[in-house]
Each structure stands twice: as structure tokens, then as C-alpha cells.
Amino acid sequence: MRDWRFTARQLAKNPLSLIGVILIAIFLVIAIFAPLIAPMPAGQTDPYMIPRDGYWAEPRPPSELHPFGTTQGQYDVFYGVIWGARTAFRVALIVISVSILIGIVLGSLAGYFGGVLDEVIMRITDIFMAFPWLILAMALVTVLGPSMKSVLIALCVVWWPSYARLIRGDILQVREEDYVEAARGLGASSARVIMRHVLPNAIYPALIMASLDIGAVVLSAAALSFLGLGAPEGYADWGQLTQFAQNWIIGPMNDPLKYWYAVTIPGLFIFFFVLGWNLLGDAFRDIFDPRLARR
Amino acid sequence: MELRAYIIRRLLLLFPVLLGVTLFIFGITMLFSPIERASLYVSGVREFSDLPEIIARFGLDRPFFMQYGTWINQVLHGNLGWSFVVGMPVWDAVWSFLPATLELAMFAAPLIVFMGIFLGTRAAAHKDKPVDHVTRILAISGWSLPTFWLGLILMMIFYGLIRGFLPPGRLSVPMDFVVHSAGFTRYTTINTIDAILNLNGPVLLDALRHLILPVITISTVNVAFIMRLMRSSMLESLGRGYVLTARAKGLSERIVVNKHARRNALIPVITVSGYVFAGLAGGAVITESIFAYKGIGWWAYQAASRLDIASILGFALFTGFLFVLVNLIVDIIYTRVDPRVRLGGTVQ
Numbered sequence: 001m002r003d004w005r006f007t008a009r010q011l012a013k014n015p016l017s018l019i020g021v022i023l024i025a026i027f028l029v030i031a032i033f034a035p036l037i038a039p040m041p042a043g044q045t046d047p048y049m050i051p052r053d054g055y056w057a058e059p060r061p062p063s064e065l066h067p068f069g070t071t072q073g074q075y076d077v078f079y080g081v082i083w084g085a086r087t088a089f090r091v092a093l094i095v096i097s098v099s100i101l102i103g104i105v106l107g108s109l110a111g112y113f114g115g116v117l118d119e120v121i122m123r124i125t126d127i128f129m130a131f132p133w134l135i136l137a138m139a140l141v142t143v144l145g146p147s148m149k150s151v152l153i154a155l156c157v158v159w160w161p162s163y164a165r166l167i168r169g170d171i172l173q174v175r176e177e178d179y180v181e182a183a184r185g186l187g188a189s190s191a192r193v194i195m196r197h198v199l200p201n202a203i204y205p206a207l208i209m210a211s212l213d214i215g216a217v218v219l220s221a222a223a224l225s226f227l228g229l230g231a232p233e234g235y236a237d238w239g240q241l242t243q244f245a246q247n248w249i250i251g252p253m254n255d256p257l258k259y260w261y262a263v264t265i266p267g268l269f270i271f272f273f274v275l276g277w278n279l280l281g282d283a284f285r286d287i288f289d290p291r292l293a294r295r
Numbered sequence: 296m297e298l299r300a301y302i303i304r305r306l307l308l309l310f311p312v313l314l315g316v317t318l319f320i321f322g323i324t325m326l327f328s329p330i331e332r333a334s335l336y337v338s339g340v341r342e343f344s345d346l347p348e349i350i351a352r353f354g355l356d357r358p359f360f361m362q363y364g365t366w367i368n369q370v371l372h373g374n375l376g377w378s379f380v381v382g383m384p385v386w387d388a389v390w391s392f393l394p395a396t397l398e399l400a401m402f403a404a405p406l407i408v409f410m411g412i413f414l415g416t417r418a419a420a421h422k423d424k425p426v427d428h429v430t431r432i433l434a435i436s437g438w439s440l441p442t443f444w445l446g447l448i449l450m451m452i453f454y455g456l457i458r459g460f461l462p463p464g465r466l467s468v469p470m471d472f473v474v475h476s477a478g479f480t481r482y483t484t485i486n487t488i489d490a491i492l493n494l495n496g497p498v499l500l501d502a503l504r505h506l507i508l509p510v511i512t513i514s515t516v517n518v519a520f521i522m523r524l525m526r527s528s529m530l531e532s533l534g535r536g537y538v539l540t541a542r543a544k545g546l547s548e549r550i551v552v553n554k555h556a557r558r559n560a561l562i563p564v565i566t567v568s569g570y571v572f573a574g575l576a577g578g579a580v581i582t583e584s585i586f587a588y589k590g591i592g593w594w595a596y597q598a599a600s601r602l603d604i605a606s607i608l609g610f611a612l613f614t615g616f617l618f619v620l621v622n623l624i625v626d627i628i629y630t631r632v633d634p635r636v637r638l639g640g641t642v643q
Binding site for chain 2: 016123124126127128130131132134135136138139140142143144215219222223226227228229239242245246249250251253256257260263264266267270271274275278279282285
């Protein structure tokens with residue numbers, strides 16, 4: 001509890017982190033109130049599918065009906081970016097909670113027991129980290145068949161190793177503490193020592209880091225979607241909206257920036273979302289720097 | 296430990312890493328049924344009747360480890376398979392796409408490392424001054440930019456708005472013709488180097504024009520990253536006793552910062568720079584795809600999205616090799632920067 005209050009006080013002192021908090025709050029509001037901001041047209045069943053206004057390929061500029069214009073295939077950009085905020089939070093939450101869970105289990109096994117088990121688990125993470133994550137994720141999505149579920153699975157597969165390493169490192173430090181020794185001396189089982197004494201004391205930095213990874217996860221998911229490996233066509237997703245605009249970055253001779261809205265708007269949403277988390281993350285790193293004395 | 300013994304021991308580490316990476320990729324592709332994998336080799340519906348024969352000939356229905364064993368055996372005999380996305384053997388594909396990627400890395404890596412170190416040092420030396428705040432905001436923004444979007448925006452401005460100024464691809468059509476003509480020797484197939492060796496100004500200029508946007512796109516995120524790392528490493532170094540001593544001796548601030556503090560702050564930056572370089576040389580998938588810049592990353596993207604298994608495995612071997620090699624080089628550079636570090640041991 002003292003940790004949280006200290007963190008909050010430090011954050012309030014830094015104007016940049018405040019901007020980060022505000023950006024995140026705005027996106028939270030957008031995500032929560034998406035059905036009110038961009039109501040689903042009557043007759044549609046899946047709110048995550050962007051309504052389209054015809055099938056004409058060329059994007060159309062902002063109008064009263066489509067405040068941010070339409071992109072390739074007449075998908076409404078405004079609807080897409082608003083519901084895309086929900087997609088972003090959903091992807092980030094699922095990927096991070098699954099990877100951190102895997103990370104906790106494997107990281108604590110490796111860190112607490114050490115020896116051969118540690119060696120094996122760490123070499124496995126080496127293998128994952130030796131291979132470019134994007135290619136691995138792409139191959140996985142291709143094999144599993146492009147869908148939102150495949151993207152989530154692929155991102156979890158490439159994300160867990162870093163958490164396993166982080167948590168292992170934290171556990172190695174806590175393992176030698178006197179209270180852990182005491183619990184073991186009292187005859188507590190390994191499972192109990194890990195769950196009750198080691199993990200609660202080792203997990204705080206990992207949780208903070210994980211929450212700040214939200215921006216990075218969303219950036220990676222967007223990259224996959226942009227490469228055409230992700231959500232089905234028309235799914236409210238920022239990466240995919242950027243991909244739609246890929247053929248329209250250059251307008252006709254007399255109006256080179258004709259389709260600016262289709263290109264810039266979805267990217268700006270990704271940028272500000274990630275920026276919010278990174279601003280917060282930067283402040284956190286200063287706070288958690290052990291060399292800066294507390295209180 | 297003797298340098299040679301150390302290098303040999305580290306190179307032996309290659310085998311478990313490569314075995315692990317390929318085993319994993321192989322395992323993923325085995326999720327497909329033999330029929331699905333066989334159909335990757337046929338070009339039309341009419342050839343579907345050949346599927347049973349293909350399965351039998353390549354043993355696609357045999358147990359997992361036997362198929363993997365066959366593949367390893369082939370690789371040991373120098374046969375990496377056929378990359379159908381580009382219609383050439385995998386080995387040839389790696390060698391034909393590598394120069395383009397190396398050319399990109401050749402320009403981007405020094406830019407990233409020197410800019411990152413320079414800006415990071417400045418920010419740390421002027422902590423909480425305007426320089427620090429401005430570079431911090433720039434770094435966090437650069438770090439948050441989606442690479443693919445940055446590429447599109449740059450192209451929108453420098454290719455669309457300023458019509459045709461900095462085009463995508465590696466060379467424009469007339470220059471490509473020159474490069475492939477009899478009077479132009481392709482020593483390395485790295486266009487800029489070949490142009491200099493052939494004393495051909497127009498080709499050099501054209502190649503550079505095509506390189507500017509991809510280099511900027513790929514560098515932005517990485518400069519931001521190295522800069523922040525350098526800053527925090529530098530701040531730690533500036534707080535140490537030897538910096539205090541140097542200041543107490545009356546040395547000028549410039550020498551204290553550049554000689555005493557920076558040298559020690561470089562160590563973590565070197566490691567990360569190694570990874571950045573490995574990442575660049577391993578192919579920048581997104582950047583190369585956006586700018587139709589046909590390098591390793593572009594090839595890997597084609598292979599992964601069309602499930603060219605032989606190519607993906609070949610690429611896995613290549614990147615695994617690169618990863619181990621770069622790690623080794625980084626370790627050797629360490630001993631030059633920090634004499635206390637001994638190869639194969641810990642800091643004394």
C-alpha cells in the first residue's frame with residue numbers, strides 16, 4: 001500500500017507522466033463508451049465489424065455522415081478507430097495476462113529450484129529470443145489461420161519468455177531472504193513457500209513492467225495486422241485501417257495529399273495510445289530506479 | 296582464458312540454439328496435415344491427383360522426428376531446399392537478398408549508434424535542463440511511433456507531395472539497367488559500394504536516394520532506444536566516485552564527461568547495439584516491405600505469409616547463426632572497453 005501511494009505521489013510531480021495518464025484516460029473513455037460514441041448501425045450483429053458505405057475502392061473525404069471519411073472499401077474510419085480502442089485494450093489485456101501467467105509459473109520454477117530445471121527453461125527462452133519475434137508470430141498466424149485468436153496466441157508465444165526471465169531474476173533475489181529461509185525451516189512445502197512468501201515479494205516490479213508493456217503489445221499487434229496477418233477484413237483494428245490506406249498514400253498529380261485522412265488518422269490513434277503508456281513507463285522507470293532513495 | 300579456445304567454445308553453442316529454433320519451427324509446420332503440406336508443391340487444381348505421390352516421395356506422412364532427421368541430413372549435405380516464393384534454392388536466396396539488407400544496415404547502424412550515444416550523453420550531462428527535456432520527449436515519441444505508419448507518412452511527403460523525390464525500391468529503372476549492363480562490374484551487389492568501385496556517380500546518387508527513407512524509418516525507433524539507454528547508463532556513471540575524483544583533480548567538464556564517465560557508461564550500450572545490429576542484418580521486415588526494398592526481411596515476410604517452410608527454416612538458421620555470432624563479437628568488444636572483464640569469466 002505504501003508502495004502504491006509513493007508511486008502515485010511521484011507520478012503527480014512529473015508533468016510528462018501526467019500527460020500519459022490523461023492520454024490513457026481518454027482512450028479508456030473511448031473504449032468504454034464506444035457504443036455511445038459510434039453506435040452500431042441497425043441490423044448489424046457484431047459491433048466490432050466496421051460498417052461500410054458501398055464497395056467503391058477509393059477512400060472518400062470526411063463528411064457529415066463519416067466524420068473521418070471512409071477508407072479503401074468504404075469502411076467508416078471514425079467507427080473503426082473508436083471501436084479499435086476496445087480491440088487495443090482487449091488484445092493487450094489478454095496477451096499480457098496470459099504471458100505473465102506463463103512467466104510466473106516457469107520463472108518461479110526456474111528461479112526457485114535452479115539446477116537442471118533452471119538451465120532447461122532458460123535455454124528455451126534463449127531459443128525464443130534468438131529468433132525475430134515478428135517472423136515467428138507471422139509464421140504462427142499463417143499456420144493457425146488468420147484470425148483474432150491466432151494473433152493473440154502468436155503474441156503470447158513470443159511474449160512470455162521475457163517475463164519468465166524477469167520473474168526468475170526477481171525470485172533469485174528474494175529466495176535468499178531470511179523470511180524465506182525461516183518458512184522453509186518451519187517445514188513449509190515448496191509450493192507454499194513459493195506462493196505465500198517468494199512470489200508476493202518478487203512480483204511487484206514484474207507487474208509494473210507488464211502493465212507498461214500494453215503499448216508495446218498494441219504496437220506489435222498493429223504491425224501484424226498491417227502485414228495482413230490478423231483480424232478478418234473489416235474488423236475494427238487500427239493496424240488494419242492503416243493497411244487499407246497503404247495503396248492511397250499518394251494522391252493524383254494535382255492533389256498529392258488527397259487521401260491524408262485515411263493514412264494519418266488510424267496511425268495517430270496507435271501513436272497516441274502507445275505514447276500514453278510510454279510516457280507513464282518513463283516516469284515509472286525513474287521512480288523504480290533503486291539508486292534514487294525513497295522517502 | 297585464451298581467446299581462440301573461448302571463440303571455439305562459444306561457436307559450439309551454435310548447435311543447440313540452431314537445433315532448438317529449427318525444431319520449434321518444424322514443429323509448428325507439422326500442425327498441418329501431409330495433404331496440406333504436399334499441396335504447397337503443386338501449382339494448380341489439375342495436379343491434385345499427384346498429391347499422394349508427393350507425400351510418398353518426400354515422406355510427408357512419416358513420424359515427426361524422422362522428417363526432421365531427413366531435413367537435418369539434407370542441411371548437413373548443403374541442401375537447404377527450394378524457396379518457392381522466389382523460385383530459387385534457399386541458399387541462393389539468402390545470398391541474393393543479404394547484400395540489400397546489409398546495405399541498409401551499413402547506413403543505419405552507425406547513424407543509430409552514434410546519434411544515440413551522442414544525444415544520450417548530452418541529455419545526461421545536462422540532466423533536467425532543456426536539452427534533457429527536449430531529447431526525452433523526442434525519444435519517447437520516436438519510441439511510440441508505429442514503424443509502418445512512419446514509413447507511409449514519410450513516403451506520403453517525400454514521394455507524393457514532393458513528387459518522385461525519394462522513391463521506393465533499390466534503384467530506378469534506368470539505373471538498374473546500368474547496373475546490369477556489361478560496363479558495370481557488380482563486385483558486392485551492394486549498390487553504393489559497387490557504384491564507388493565503378494566510379495559511377497549517377498548510380499551512387501540514385502542508390503542513396505532510395506536509401507534515405509528506409510534508413511530514417513528504421514533508425515527512428517532505434518535511436519530513441521539507444522539514447523534512453525545511454526542516458527541512464529551515463530547518469531549512473533556520473534554518480535560514481537571516479538567522476539568525483541576527476542572533477543576534484545580540476546579536469547575540465549568536457550574531459551570528465553567524455554573520457555571518464557562515458558567510457559564506463561558505454562558497456563551496456565554496446566550489448567544492446569549488438570542486438571540492434573543483429574536485428575538490422577536479420578532483415579527489417581516492415582521497413583523492407585513498405586519500401587519494396589528486396590532484402591532478407593522482405594523475403595522472410597513473403598515466406599512466412601505464404602508458408603514457404605523451407606525458406607522459413609533457412610531463415611531461422613540464418614538468424615540463429617547471426618544471433619550467436621553477434622553475441623560473441625559483443626563479448627570480445629567488452630574486453631577492449633573494460634579490461635576487468637575476462638572472457639568466459641566474471642568481472643574481477
